[in-house]
Amino acid sequence: MIFKSLRDQRRPLIGWTLGLSVFFVLYVGVVYPSIAEDPATYSAQAVAKYPGALRDLMGGLQDFATAPGYLQSVVYQLLLPALFIVCAMGLAGRSLAGPEESGTLELIVTLPITRRMLVVQLFAALALGLLAVAAVTLLVAWAVAWSAGMDVGFDRILAAHTGVYLLALLFGTVTLAVGAATGRRAVATATVGAWAVLGYMVVTVGKNVDAVSWLRWVSPFHYYAEGRPLYQGFPAGDYLVLAGAAAVLALTAVLAFDRRDVGV
Amino acid sequence: MTAVVQAEGLTKYYGRRRGLEDLTLDIRAGEIFGYLGPNGAGKTTTIRLMLDVIRPTRGQVRVLGVDARQAAVRSRIGYLPGELVLDGRERARDHLAFLARQRGGVPPGRVEALAERLDADLSVPMRKLSKGNKQKIGLIQAFMHEPELLILDEPTGGLDPLVQQEFLAMVREVRAAGRTVLMSSHVLAEVEHVSDRVGIVRAGRLVAVENVATLRERAVRTVEFHFDAPVPREAFEGLPGVRDLRVEGASVRCTIDGRPDPLVKAAARFTVVHMVSAEPDLEEIFLTYYSEEGRDHDLQVSA
Numbered sequence A: 001m002i003f004k005s006l007r008d009q010r011r012p013l014i015g016w017t018l019g020l021s022v023f024f025v026l027y028v029g030v031v032y033p034s035i036a037e038d039p040a041t042y043s044a045q046a047v048a049k050y051p052g053a054l055r056d057l058m059g060g061l062q063d064f065a066t067a068p069g070y071l072q073s074v075v076y077q078l079l080l081p082a083l084f085i086v087c088a089m090g091l092a093g094r095s096l097a098g099p100e101e102s103g104t105l106e107l108i109v110t111l112p113i114t115r116r117m118l119v120v121q122l123f124a125a126l127a128l129g130l131l132a133v134a135a136v137t138l139l140v141a142w143a144v145a146w147s148a149g150m151d152v153g154f155d156r157i158l159a160a161h162t163g164v165y166l167l168a169l170l171f172g173t174v175t176l177a178v179g180a181a182t183g184r185r186a187v188a189t190a191t192v193g194a195w196a197v198l199g200y201m202v203v204t205v206g207k208n209v210d211a212v213s214w215l216r217w218v219s220p221f222h223y224y225a226e227g228r229p230l231y232q233g234f235p236a237g238d239y240l241v242l243a244g245a246a247a248v249l250a251l252t253a254v255l256a257f258d259r260r261d262v263g264v
Numbered sequence B: 001m002t003a004v005v006q007a008e009g010l011t012k013y014y015g016r017r018r019g020l021e022d023l024t025l026d027i028r029a030g031e032i033f034g035y036l037g038p039n040g041a042g043k044t045t046t047i048r049l050m051l052d053v054i055r056p057t058r059g060q061v062r063v064l065g066v067d068a069r070q071a072a073v074r075s076r077i078g079y080l081p082g083e084l085v086l087d088g089r090e091r092a093r094d095h096l097a098f099l100a101r102q103r104g105g106v107p108p109g110r111v112e113a114l115a116e117r118l119d120a121d122l123s124v125p126m127r128k129l130s131k132g133n134k135q136k137i138g139l140i141q142a143f144m145h146e147p148e149l150l151i152l153d154e155p156t157g158g159l160d161p162l163v164q165q166e167f168l169a170m171v172r173e174v175r176a177a178g179r180t181v182l183m184s185s186h187v188l189a190e191v192e193h194v195s196d197r198v199g200i201v202r203a204g205r206l207v208a209v210e211n212v213a214t215l216r217e218r219a220v221r222t223v224e225f226h227f228d229a230p231v232p233r234e235a236f237e238g239l240p241g242v243r244d245l246r247v248e249g250a251s252v253r254c255t256i257d258g259r260p261d262p263l264v265k266a267a268a269r270f271t272v273v274h275m276v277s278a279e280p281d282l283e284e285i286f287l288t289y290y291s292e293e294g295r296d297h298d299l300q301v302s303a
């Protein structure tokens, strides 16, 4: 079942791996060198271009022209996680709610496999699929950073990349769980979209607003972006929270699907 | 052996919509059971309950001796969904191989043999298959692991007459091997030649379960005798079950309700040159179940 799910999704998996690799080549291999040549201008420009709240939204844009600063604020702050989350949402949506809506799930749930085992295996396939994308893009990221002359250790890129993986896995699992509970892919996508956007806003723009800042505890980004792994290395505690949350949500998906009428 | 399928007070509501109400039914080992009913009667609902795709509001159903909730029992069932959906780029052969593995394997060559019988193409991506060709793949996956119980929801939908014949032959072979079949349909004509018993659902309720042989016996049929010389009308009058008697010279025409024995014995007193007996119109009997008036379980149809 795991293998079958991965096989069915091989096109999107390959597509996303290629797409994210191109993203690294462009942002790190092509754009960064020109910034590094003239750091003063670009830093000033960036600060001028994104004033106040907008700069907060971009994660602050500090040390924009240094290698870790650039990676952190341009790549790992927003763009890469956003792309990865969309990828995870797609994979998770196509693994359960999608087939249920199209009707192909009916034959699958009538196989001699328990509903619980089915969801566990779909979750495993999701985790493995994302892991494959993350592993390949990690190597690409490291290779491109190295060839662009960035002075960032592999361990730091690994730390940041692991965070992206866990974040994407978490949102993918939310998609799976909402899909398992409702059978509606659109509901799952909307839930994840809303949670991700609001969660991101809370930890960036909302950081200094007392009324919303307490909400950061329920924002997955709080456990991802605030550890600044490119500077500090592995934020083990935060990552454990992300992984634990994914596990709890996976369990929710298993239990929710076990109780439901399929395809009604 | 106990019944292969045992439903007891099985009820399913979709929210407030009624799908099935209080179904109690036994399907015996080795029989072919035809499950009939008009659109929206509750056939698919019943079948989905048997396969644990949906859960009963009340009541329970046991399949092959265990509760339908047990996943393992499904390796001994072959299921063809009423709304079969097969799509994606995957080729039919690969999908069948996947289903076979999940059900614990299929004898080698079995899928190819079935594909040949049904004239199905296994090398085409499934989304490119026509409706009838998808249905063939659906039949192959239901039959391939030689399950003890076949549950087929409208199996002949989209099949051309030749393939339908082949399918009916496959169903008979399954019975000959002592295995059991439950198949649903809208029309009796589709299942009467293979079914041992038929059940009729209407508006979520099982309104009758009948033996096909008994039905045949009770059915109204038209009989015609031609003799070598004119016969007297009195010889045929007052015979049990005979109605609409018309005697015209050397020919006698009537309808008969029930066994034709007295009529045949009466005719045997003369020299019969030719005899015609039309197939009994079971359909007519069933239509009375479909309509509101057919509520009472009275099989006597006015001729």
Ligand SMILES: Nc1ncnc2c1ncn2[C@@H]1O[C@H](COP(=O)(O)OP(=O)(O)OP(=O)(O)O)[C@@H](O)[C@H]1O
Residues within 6 Å of the ligand: A263, A264, B014, B017, B018, B019, B020, B037, B038, B039, B040, B041, B042, B043, B044, B045, B046, B082, B186
């Ligand atoms: N998912 C659903 N949600 C709400 N009502 C449903 C659902 N599925 C079936 N029903 C209702 O349950 C009743 C029985 O439907 P079912 O699909 O079992 O009929 P059927 O006998 O299979 O009909 P058909 O011959 O058209 O396939 C119908 O009144 C239908 O409207």
Ligand SMILES: [Mg+2]
Residues within 6 Å of the ligand: B043, B044, B045, B082, B153
């Ligand atoms: Mg139906």
